[in-house]
Amino acid sequence: MTETALLLMLVALPFVGAAIAGVLPTQARLAAARLAGVVALSSLALVWAAYPTVSENEVLRTEFEWIATLGLSFKLRMDGFAWLFAGLVYGIGSLVVVYARYYMAEEDPVPRFFAFLLAFMGAMTGLVLSGNLIQIAFFWELTSLFSFLLIGYWHHTPAARDGARMALTVTATGGLCLLAGMLLLGQMAGSYDLDTVLAAGPQIRSHALYLPALVLILLGALTKSAQFPFHFWLPHAMAAPTPVSAYLHSATLVKAGVFLMARLWPVLAGTDAWFWLVGTAGLVTLVLGAYVAIFQNDLKGLLAYSTISHLGLITLLLGLNSDLAMVAAIFHVMNHATFKASLFMAAGIIDHETGTRDIRRLSGLNRTMPFTGRLALVAAAAMAGVPLLNGFISKEMFFEEALTAQAPLPAMLAALPLLAMVASAFSVAYSLRFIHGTFFGPDPVDLPRKPHEPAAWMRFPVEILVLACIMVGVLPAATIGPYLDIAARSVLGSEMPYYSLAVWHGFNLPLVMSLIALAAGTGLYLGLQNRLRNGPDGPPVIRRFEGRRIFERAMVTLSWRLARSGERVLGTRRLQPQLRSILLLALVAGGGAALARGVGPGNLAPQGVDPVIALVWLVGAACAVGAAWQAKYHRLAALILVGGVGLVVCVTFVWFSAPDLALTQLLVEIVTTVLLLLGLRWLPKRFEGVRGEAAEVVSLARRLRDLGLAVGAGLGMSGLAYLVMTRTPPDLLARHFLERAYTEGGGTNVVNVILVDFRGFDTLGEIVVLGAVALTVYALLRRFRPAPDSVEVPEQQRVQAAFDAAHPARHEGATVDDWLLVPSVVTRLLFPLIAVVAVYLLLRGHNMPGGGFAAGITASIAIILQYMIGGAQWTENQLRVLPLRWIGTGLLLAGLTGLAAWAFGRPFLTSYYAYADIPVIGRVPMSSALAFDIGVFALVVGAVVLMLIALAHQSVRGQRVEDARAARTAASEAL
């Protein structure tokens, strides 16, 4: 198997497994567990397959370019250290899968659990195998995310939700800091490639940005590894199912922070800043975590604080800036993973079989659960550092390091061994409490369940792990030696320090310290018996400084109080102030830029003024101001005036050589007017001087302010437009299009060629928008509820109906029978004519003004005219327009025309044209752009007609509803 395949499969397998597990039915408990087991075990086999290469101190690499210009690539890289972690992830992972298979209850949706677990495995593997800084940050956040999902697995309990949210908030915030730190690191090293970065250690350490980068990266690592003062999230993460606690929150996820610090150790370590930041955090966490752990009444709480403490130990070792300490740190990572995972599993078994995790209620379980008791005893002894177990050896190494550390401050040197011993004594005390409180003493009373041994397979993973503890503890050099060596070598390079893995190093100071700690811890536990049994939960003295409460108060302040007052001060929910500030900002920005940069006159002399266009614009300006004046009380007048403005704009387009625009503007003007006329019927009546005019008059000051803004905006736009027009426009694109329109696009109407050929993709996007808007309008109107005062029939119709009713000779609706008879006949005759014009505009569009947009609107006008003159019912009886089909056909045609280019091996929307000789008509250009334009045409017809008809139907629908109601009433009366 090649390197690439191996590495890719290692990362991809769990994600694939997660996807499959995610779609399994909820009842497929066994299938999901088997799938997860197979994935974990086969990945473990893959890791093992890499051992021969890794053990030669070779590095497996594979790289896929992503954004080369930014130095971003997807790179996987496996050296000894990454190999060890990958083995840890899959080794413990396999055991946890077996354990979880028996742990999860009947009613839990197990496939989802395994899907999350597998996805987490993938994220964790991706993290340890990453060969790129940004990639590390990505997988880092992914592990936070899946940790969140797993903690919140039992999301029906508030504790799970709160714990998950807290863990995500803390670790993801750390992850963001990490990303920032990684960016700085990449800047300093000149590359995001991990190999390059690892080789640039001295250069980075002497860089000015070293300290900020270090702080940011450590914020990420320390939050993830639950180091003081960010440790508080881990105990709350214990709301997760116990397999998750065993796997994520002791063996793997929380080790990610330690992993990162060790990974970047060759680059970042070796400075006083590193010693102070990492060392202090580790030391405080070590002592504090162990102290708090003693006073936890919850088994998992005790283990959580113990985990925090042991992570502190590893962090402290990393902070000591010594090669030997580094070896000890890696060693302890593995030891801690084995004994802590097995202890968590044991705690889970106890919880599972007795129904409680409260140490005060548990007692004497050794008689009912002897096997579990023995296993837990050994694991707890390893945790306490009892000789002949793995915890002892790494603790000895730690004591040795504490004694020989080179601290920048001599006082530290005296305190360090002492504090190490104190913490060790604490750990003996809580280990004793775990075992003695649970398994010894009198028989338990009043337990929720009758305790008994668990299923043999549920105990199996614990047995394996405990066996590992003993094997490593007795024969360290033979069992773990080679693996520890390759892992340490890949971090430290060729300068490996001498170290000896052995149980017996002679009667030396570390051994004495161990013995003192064992004795002191036992004494402490015995002395605290009464307090532990009857005292309150939580440690004395520092109980008040609960991290959780501080966190929650901070969250409330940040996300609620600050946000609220921020909104109150800076925000508004009213539209007018928002628009006002946007406009003001635009004015200030534009004016400010003009002032700051200075604006001179343009290089072109203005052309002479033509009196005709001046007159036209006099009318246009009058129309615009009139519309602004009248829009409140005289809507119809305002509408007509806006139409006038539209015509003036249209004339301007004609005048200044834009026939296509003029044509489109004229046509759109028609449909816009029809649209707004249809809307007028649903607006409230408003009469000048009626309904408390005094109340309507808002303060003069506000009107003046708005007037100032309007005048300012108008002047600004005038000035801007004038300055732009009196400068030579940049001609690069224009020349390009003018030169190639015919030679490459096969059309003489350059505007149309741009639309359907050169920038066809833009046009495709625009017709999609048009179609989407039409559908939205349609959808909004389907559930349309008019305002109550607009529901009744308009006044004119009421008068007509009353008139018809008053005359016995007339039937209802007779007044409108002869309504506009001559125009209606003319309009019906016009229909085919307008349709022909539309087709003509469409076909000639490539060479002459016209095209799909103009033709589409023309065709829709033909249809709308029939509606206007004949009414909706008559028109729909004669002519079935299916606007939705038009829209669909148009989109399909335009899209397929684009796709057709692929069939010829060309990029999307490449057009093709040729001239065909058709009898009678002659030489005709045949262009694929025409098919595209027909698509545009169909879509425009459909969209415009759909919007207008949907609105027009509202009037009819109201009456239909009335009719239906009347019919129902009549029917019920008849019964």
Added chain:
Amino acid sequence: MELIVALGIGVLTGSGVWLLLRPRTFQVIIGLSLLSYAVNLFIFSTGGLKTGQPPILPPGGEGNLLEYADPLPQALVLTAIVISFATTALFLVVLLAARGLTGTDHVDGRERER
């Protein structure tokens, strides 16, 4: 010539902005229409004003900027005209639906408290 068009754009913008700041939805719709005329004209004018030189080439020919108007702003504005119709329609329907739901045609969905 340029001055006339520039002043025209200014008047349209001014009227549009004034209406945009008014409280009634219909006023805002009319304002947006006026504003879109102004913006379309402005984009169109960035290509320079030329009379009698539409960008329509003789068959088989290549064009240049001396003899033809700039086609690019025209292409931009052409689709903008059609889209502005669509947005006007959407806005009209939204305002009608909002009036149905809230019973008022004030832009905030409720009358100003006084």
